[in-house]
Amino acid sequence: MNPLDIRHVNVVQYINPLREGGSMPAIVKADDDFLYVLKFRGAGQGKRALIADLLGGEMARAIDMKVPELVFMHLDDSFGKTEPDEEIQDLLNFSVGLNLGLHYLSGSITYDPIADQVDSLTASKVILLDSIISNIDRTAKNTNLLKWNKELWLIDHGASFYFHHNWPTWQDHLQRTFPLIKNHVLLKQANDLAAAANTIKSSLNEQRLEDITLSIPAEWLEDESEEMTPDEMREAYKTFVLSRLNKIDQLINEIENAR
Numbered sequence: 001m002n003p004l005d006i007r008h009v010n011v012v013q014y015i016n017p018l019r020e021g022g023s024m025p026a027i028v029k030a031d032d033d034f035l036y037v038l039k040f041r042g043a044g045q046g047k048r049a050l051i052a053d054l055l056g057g058e059m060a061r062a063i064d065m066k067v068p069e070l071v072f073m074h075l076d077d078s079f080g081k082t083e084p085d086e087e088i089q090d091l092l093n094f095s096v097g098l099n100l101g102l103h104y105l106s107g108s109i110t111y112d113p114i115a116d117q118v119d120s121l122t123a124s125k126v127i128l129l130d131s132i133i134s135n136i137d138r139t140a141k142n143t144n145l146l147k148w149n150k151e152l153w154l155i156d157h158g159a160s161f162y163f164h165h166n167w168p169t170w171q172d173h174l175q176r177t178f179p180l181i182k183n184h185v186l187l188k189q190a191n192d193l194a195a196a197a198n199t200i201k202s203s204l205n206e207q208r209l210e211d212i213t214l215s216i217p218a219e220w221l222e223d224e225s226e227e228m229t230p231d232e233m234r235e236a237y238k239t240f241v242l243s244r245l246n247k248i249d250q251l252i253n254e255i256e257n258a259r
Contacts, residue, residue, distance in 0.1 A: 036101035042094025049158035056157025111145035123189035124196035
């Protein structure tokens, strides 16, 4: 199942790690001759961080935000055998199989909340989306926003959907809002929330959400320690987002009160 037609590529060269983040992604080259930032299934939050990154990224793309192309990246066991750094060697060995990559934006720079400006509608769409997906990681300390070709690009949604780290209680989150939005880096610039809400509600319809959740690889969802099946987990992600869309006015009020 891959209704979004996300491409599959093979890693052919490990270039260097990006040590800024705790999960230590890496710049790699794939067999299509493009460079990617590889997110490892063997990193701290494991496959669930890849799922959150995939869902958040494709939802952002659906509302016409700029997101680097996401691809499924296959990593074989040869890289761990030749890597001299033990920490990276372990990460490579634990990540053999299907991982997530995003197209490397060469020459991009990290968004600076002091020096860079974002138009109100864009800021509103970003902050409202992050409230919907419960993204705790778009703060002034770690914006997860890039400037590339004078445009704003969204990256790294791996901290979103944090309810999936405790599946037995996931339904408890359906009635909640997202108070942590008060820490969002674009809070002060998000002055067009009503228009952003209209765009999001029309773009993230149930069929689009179905396509996005069906694109989650089954092997990322399979977990012998969980009672839920992969299909039940996919349905839970969709149900969660729909519940947030149904209370979007509450989310807007929460953002406005925080501002």
